[in-house]
Amino acid sequence: MSTSERSSALTELARLGFGRLAEAETELAELEIAVGIDREVLTAQAGIAADPDAALTGIVRVARRNADAMRSVLEHEQGRRAAWGIFGASSGLADFFFRHPEELVHLQSVGSGLPSSGELTDGLLDAVGAVDGFADRGDESAWVALRVRYRRYVAQIAAYDLLSADPVEAVRAVSARLADAAGAALEASLAVARTRISTGIAGAGLFPRDSVAATKLAVIGMGKTGARELNYVSDVDVIFVGGADEDVLGQLGESRVIDIATRLAVQMMRGISGVEIEPPLWEVDANLRPEGKQGALVRSLDSHLAYYDRWAKSWEFQALLKARPIAGDAALGEAYVDAVQPKIWTSAARENFVDSVQRMRERVTEHIPSGDVAYQLKLGPGGIRDIEFTVQLLQLVHGLTDDGIRQRSTLDALDALVAAGYIGRTDAAAFARDYRILRLLEHRLQLEGLARTHLMPRTPEGLRVLARASRLADTADGIWELWESVKREVRDIHVRLFYRPLLSAVAALPEEERVLSQAQAHDRLAAIGFRDPAGALRHIAALTSGLSRKATIQRHLMPIMIRWFADGVDPDYGLLAFRRISERLGNSPWFLRMLRDSSAAAESLTRVLSGSRYIGELMEWIPESAVWLDSDEQLRPRTGRAMQEEARAIQTRHDTIEDAMRSVRALRRRELLRTAMGAVLGVLSIEEVAGALTTITEVTIQATLRAVWRDVVPPEDSALDFAVIAMGRFGGAELGFGSDADVMYVYNPNGVEPQRAHELSLRVVSELRRHSEDHRLPLDLDADLRPEGRNGPLARSLDAYAEYYRRWSLSWEAQALLRARGVAGSVKLIKAFMALADDVRFPATVDPQGLREIKRIKARVENERLPQGVDRTRHLKLGPGSLSDVEWLVQVLQLEHGRSVEGMRTTSTMRALEAAQAAGYVTDLESERLCAAWRLASRLRSANTLLSGHTSDVLPTDRRQLDGIGRLLDYPPRSATAVEEDYLGTTRRARRIFEKLFYG
Template identity: 25%
Template sequence: MTLPALAELPAILLPLVSRSEQSFRTAVAGLTEGDHGFSTWTPERWAQFARVTGASDFVIEQSVRDPLMLLSLVQSGELDRPFAPGELCGQIAAAVNTAQTEDELGRVLRRQRARHQVRIIWRDLTRQADLVQTCRDLSDMADASIDQAYQWLYSRHCQQFGTPTGRRSGEPQQMVILGMGKLGAVELNLSSDIDLIFAYPEGGETVGVKRALDNQEFFIRLGQRLIKALDPMTVDGFVFRVDMRLRPYGSSGALVLSFNALEQYYQDQGRDWERYAMIKARVVAGDQVAGAQLLDMLRPFVYRRYLDFSAIEALRTMKQLIQQEVRRKGMADNIKLGSGGIREVEFIAQAFQLIHGGRDLSLQQRPLLKVLGTLEGQGYLPPAVISELREGYEFLRYTEHAIQAIADRQTQMLPDTAQDQARIAFMLGFADWDAFHEKLMFWRGRVAWHFAQVIADPDEEEGADCEVVVGGEWLPLWEEAQDEEAACRQLEEGGFADATKALKALAGLRGSPQLRAMQRLGRERLDAFIPRLLAQAVEHDNPDLVLERVLPLVEAVARRSAYLVLLTENPGALRRLLTLCAASPWIAEQITRFPLLLDELLNEGRLFKPPLAPELAAELRERLTRIPEDDLEQQMEALRHFKLAHRLRVAASEIAGSLPLMKVSDYLTWLAEAILEQVLALAWRQTVAKYGTPLRTDGTLCDPGFIIVGYGKVGGIELGHGSDLDLVFIHDGDPQAETDGAKPIDGAQFFTRLGQRIIHLLTAQTNSGQLYEVDMRLRPSGASGLLVSSLGAFARYQENEAWTWEHQALVRARVLVGSQDVGQAFEKVRAQVLGKARDLAKLQQEVSEMRAKMRDNLGSKSTAAGTGANAFDAAAPFDLKQDAGGIVDIEFMVQYAALAWSQSHPPLLRWTDNIRILEELEHEGLMPVEDASLLREAYKAYRSAAHRQALQKDAGVIPGDQFADERRQVMRIWRELGLS
């Protein structure tokens, strides 16, 4: 929402402003050391004064009590500009350094707090700071107050009790102070308390004094002194109310715990609400380095590394507790805890973080508005929902600040006096209370509606007083509460063609070892899921097929029952799962092997709309930047999950008809390129870290001076769902020059090891399988050649030693990733090699002989590779790829044409894919329009059929009577080109 403008001062506040001005003038008149610029206040400044003091008793009270404070804020210009990073902390640190005693420390902190609170409220109420900046200033003030008080106390505490030292490390120990809630998220409000947790790295005792103190006792005493410095109300006010109840065991627990004790507690006894709270945890004071280590230790507790639908019940319980509290008397006017209040927006965001944050690292952040942006950007919630949540939240937060600006009281209750109601309406930019209240209730209604939708119980029908269990009619069958005859009859009535087989499959699942080993909770989840599965299966045309393909998945995930919860809680996801499995056994097998793909079914819009190439690359880069550079295992898993997820999205889109064949290949090729870009970056970083950077022949550093060239389907932008990658690695480094690292090796060795590293990253088997199968046999000299060639060696080989079939392969060669300058040099080599003048008769003979060998070895034997008299019979097989008139014939014709005519027609070398080369052949007048068009359409039809076969897990072989006309025409054009 836009920043709410201040309305005109209502008449009811004018007397208040008049009294405030008179009181302040009297206070200034009492100063003995000049007016500090007061006499030069402009009308604009007095207008600000009127607006602020009309709204806030706190500001006028502080200004009358200490007029110099406000005068200095005006004179320094601090009311009229945002602070630079670190400026606020610097001011508090300078003030704290003047304190000599703990009493003085308390006074200094309270006066600093009053000064900055006046500044922040002033800038908020004059609309010079928006919500985010106000919250940041308040959080910065809290961080600085806590940290400066801690540092001041720590040094004096060490003088008194000695320096705490780790028993294991022998290093001095500092405390780590975690800020929770709004402080942790940098979202503090105008009169918020602060939720803190104290910790220290390791056990031990103090050194440097006669009587050593246990580290825990040292830090408990220090923590008590820190709370005393911040919390109590004195004549100078307070700094921050400190709440320590979020620590382990709450109020009854030790005030400070070691890292190990914290980790043990959360691992053994941590509850889901503590996971929920820990999302916001941030190191606000003390040892920042050790604090970062602590948060890394606790991250697995907060964010489970799998899709965490096991948190659903806990979240639902929390939600019910919120709803119960909302119904309590007196909550209607509470804009935080009441219905449609701030807490409900926070719950919506954090529920998604708990469930998905372990998998989606972009959700592992604290500020709520940023989380909402991520939920929109990643497709978890529609833009319209996010827009309402964001605007509603901002309106509520502005209202909260307005309420608290009045008297600096920690309250979220709407006022009940006419004067304060007028103040709230004025601060939010409304003419009167009624207009404000109408808008407030609108936003609370929208927030409450969205809150009701989050983790709503799928068994609860809207408006119903009782629960109706979805699929409940199938529960007796699953639980064997009826005899076999009745069960079969129910299955037959549901549309099962072979009821006995279906019943036997369910019994087999029920008696499988995986199910017998399930814990009680898992079995309850399965019992809730199977009736829903059957209820949706019978809605399909072939429920037998659905059950046959989905039950292996159920058995595979039985021990990880969070996936069953995912499908139970999301009927739409279950519906999409059954639809995709019914359409493709390949998809069913993929999800069974990699159940983490179930996550992709949650968002229908994202599932059937894979991103374009730049978005793919950016998404993968962002995902990898969130993983520590030294965590290779997690990087490899992230790459594999990314590939699996996006390949599923492409297959789903193909099945749904939203992606035509050419786009399917485009997406799969873009996916491979995005992954290769990151694999090269990872391999380069790891190899350079070990050996140093290689040099070029001119002595400059390679950066990286290396390219990955794609041949075959990836080069021709024609990847299919199970395609491997035909790759060639080329560099332009100096093979003899040594790298500049601590363990130098020559350039040839470096690039060989880089290539080996790339292949390892691509082909290593992990829990999520391998990225791609890689075929390197198209490199110079094939399997017996060097793994990585220099650009010069590659050019010499292609010019002097390569066979014709290798030049055919070069037609489809394309730089996928790597150095731009090396890529351009490769393109020149390719153009030079392919553009040579050739003896057409010899070329025809060599291409024909190679094609004949392939047909003999790979084609259908029973039809002489599609050339026999029976080749077009319905009972005969037709191999879409290898038989005469099929895919490879078209590819060979395109390659022949490129080799034969590119010397005089260079545009033939512009592309590497068959479709566009055929278009160029037509455009250059080298092939009749009808023939070029026929070859393009036949090629697309064949490949589309091959894709369908792959999704059905069938070989690329179809009945011989299919594509008969296309095959005959392809064979005719083959002959007319002089090929045999």
């Protein structure tokens, strides 16, 4: 060969993937001579090999021993493809063919299919000459024949696997056939065992042949074997069940039968994994049997069942999930599986079952050597076990009532779980894809040395070979990046699903609530608190009927949600509102996913709907708000800046004031709903609620004023200044749900003709009030606290206010100004008005006559303003010791001391009270009791509105309503009396302090 020809040949070898070019050139020359086939033909399929150098070395090694056998394979194209594929991916199979080159001939016929389960069983029984359950010989030669035949089939399966067009998709079929081969090997080994113990070979024992024939031994495949998901080299987990017909038991006795069955099991295991001339196949692991290694190897069916009834732990039922008869007496095996099935599918109802499974998964991870964690395909985070444990836990929990998901195979179970709606399509598809990829990597790693391993290679060369063998990547870096991305995705889905709180809730359902007849359901609904069980049944039927995915998911959720609704104040309304919201949202994927995947969100939804008509009615109009329940952060108030920016954007988009205000009203409703949900769910404190409600009202008024100003005030009058002043609880940033917004309106002509300025301001006020109206969620801009009250003009100029306060101001008007605060309009005008207000509300000297007048007015208000027929002690605003008592007392203190105590110059009742306490005007105890009364009355007032959806200042007498209000305030169920007593006691103590300090 010339230099150029040699260079060209070496280049071609490099293109095919060879690395040791000189050695490959030498070995190819030797092989060409040995088998008499041209090198071009020999190397045409070499690129198939994961490691062409190792493949060629292995082929040459076998050819040196038996050139004819190797020629018989390489002279056929399909044989050459199989040889390059197998020898390049598996040194273990290369060693097998070196030991048994005569087996190479069977690679000639390897085509596109796999050997069938029947072929495997027939072939392995034929290898040991089995007839009627006994082998034709019982010595070691039978086991050697069995192992050689088994590896022949593994080579055929491997050839199919390595040459398949889509190795990821082939994983399912390959794993199933490997499991079938393992079952067939156990069946053949059992035939040898029967012969051994009935002929007394080599200490195997000696029993009469008819006694051995009459003894039944069922081999139950567990784990991957039972699920038909076996690896190339894996422990085969089994459980042995022994028995015999009644007449045989009567003749031999159960003890003798179990003794024979035990001897059969021991010999059968030795045939598979004992040390013989031909290496063992794999370990037969019987440690999943009752009592593990300490327990009897073989038990009768009754003994198994007695153990499971009395002693079995939760993990043992999880292991039984995959149980399947794989060898031995089929009828006894089926009887075992049929008997344990009900125990498997009720095991999730055990106390703390879900927690125990979750903890078991964590222990598996904890026991991995730290240096191996990053390489663990099977046990590490994001590995195969994460997928298997997740799927099994979902099966065991939901399989309590749904037999459609009772599958052995992980992939079959995933298909069933997604069809039934227990897992989302996206997550299921990712899990299935990732599971196949991980199993493919595991197969390729084990195939290489026919050794049990689950660790990714740690060298670039090992990763490169794995990439070529799996065909999942082209380079070492590529396969590692794929492995890392799969791990991240699997771990993310595993954590979300495996630790889903809903699993614990479903598992904890009482048995009688899992499946109920119509009559039973009616009675059950009535018993747990539904006042209209027939109506509830209609709603449930509407939600769960049909074949849609939505109906399927609702069927799974409904038993749990019904219990949650029943725990609420008004389960009937809650269920009705849930139905309406579900119908509004239709098949929205995010809603169904949230209900299924976030039990915290689902439970929160039932809580707010059954506890608050205010929320339920708003959610019917804003159903997409349900998404906030998945995160406490989304239930926190948005900032005023964020809402202002949205409001301004709204007004930019809309040309007409009607369109703009429709969107502003929608913004207000949405943010009020967010705040209400946060309040009911305990995310927000009373101070945060008051602040949020105040900010929402401010933003609404500001946005409305901008829209109205643009519509009412012509450009030539734009110099006019106008402002809205918040008063009362609005000015104090102390709004509750249902509170009016007390306001005053002020303007400054700024060069605009005074009468024109006054008329424009009144038009602005009129339009402001008209466009702020909301029939669904009223916003009452109440201007009754203006000078002269209802008899005074709605808007005044700054100068008119100054003149009025200088000449005619009454004491109550100065008192009202204590909570005045500018919230909308001209900043310059607001600043000027607040300076004017400070002179009135914080005078240099206090008028004793004015204070006496305020006290007289307070007494008159108590006598005249209370609604007729209302128990004054239950009025949350005007009753003794309630809001008005605390607020009037604090305001008198502010009028007296505000000029000298800076901290008391605030619109906030509570901050002013704290400043008065710090200055010594009230004692610590007095301040504590006044604060407690004000806070409790404020909370009760808001809770009353949230519960009923209507504003009321009276503490209800109805026990059910009182209990509902208490629940909103975090009292335990049935606390109506406690709520009432707490309020009456708190206000009595506050009233005594009020009378002492206010009138004394």
